[in-house]
Amino acid sequence: MAVCDPDGIVCTPLTALKAQDEKLAEAIRALLEEYVPIYIAVGEPRHLSGHESAKMDSVAKFVEFLTSMSDLPIRMVDERLSTVSATAKLRSAGKDSRASKEFIDSAAAAEILEAALARERIQDGRP
Numbered sequence: 427m428a429v430c431d432p433d434g435i436v437c438t439p440l441t442a443l444k445a446q447d448e449k450l451a452e453a454i455r456a457l458l459e460e461y462v463p464i465y466i467a468v469g470e471p472r473h474l475s476g477h478e479s480a481k482m483d484s485v486a487k488f489v490e491f492l493t494s495m496s497d498l499p500i501r502m503v504d505e506r507l508s509t510v511s512a513t514a515k516l517r518s519a520g521k522d523s524r525a526s527k528e529f530i531d532s533a534a535a536a537e538i539l540e541a542a543l544a545r546e547r548i549q550d551g552r553p
Contacts, residue, residue: 428459428535430543437539439532445488451495458496466498467542469505469535502544508537 427440443453468489471481489500512533521529 427457427532428537428539429457429463430539434546435544437536439529439536442528442531442535443489451491454492454495458498463498464499466492466496467539468479468500468501469508469538470502472504472506474506503538503542503545505534505538505541508534508541512537 430437430441440457443450447453453540455458468485471479471485489502492498492500509530512530513536515546516530516533
């Protein structure tokens with residue numbers, strides 16, 4: 427999970443949530459109430475070739491889950507190389523390259539959100 431400031435300039439990683447967590451819906455609702463987003467960006471897992479990965483089915487189910495919880499628009503964002511980029515940024519910031527998967531996943535979520543905001547800037551001229 428990640429959020430950005432109201433101007434869409436700074437993306438901040440939040441905690442990583444596990445899809446298997448019994449309290450996932452509760453955690454997501456709490457984050458939606460706290461941050462009041464205008465849309466939800468969801469990473470779209472693709473291979474480097476651009477073809478859909480095996481994770482697409484689970485992402486589609488997650489999007490259905492989010493749709494059942496909120497009327498917010500959901501924007502799919504290409505997440506190719508987001509983990510690689512997040513890991514590189516963490517390493518350059520002096521973080522241990524063996525950082526926990528949850529920490530890397532949260533940083534990758536910020537990368538995905540940054541990609542969504544960049545796409546908005548290109549399409550609309552502003553986030």
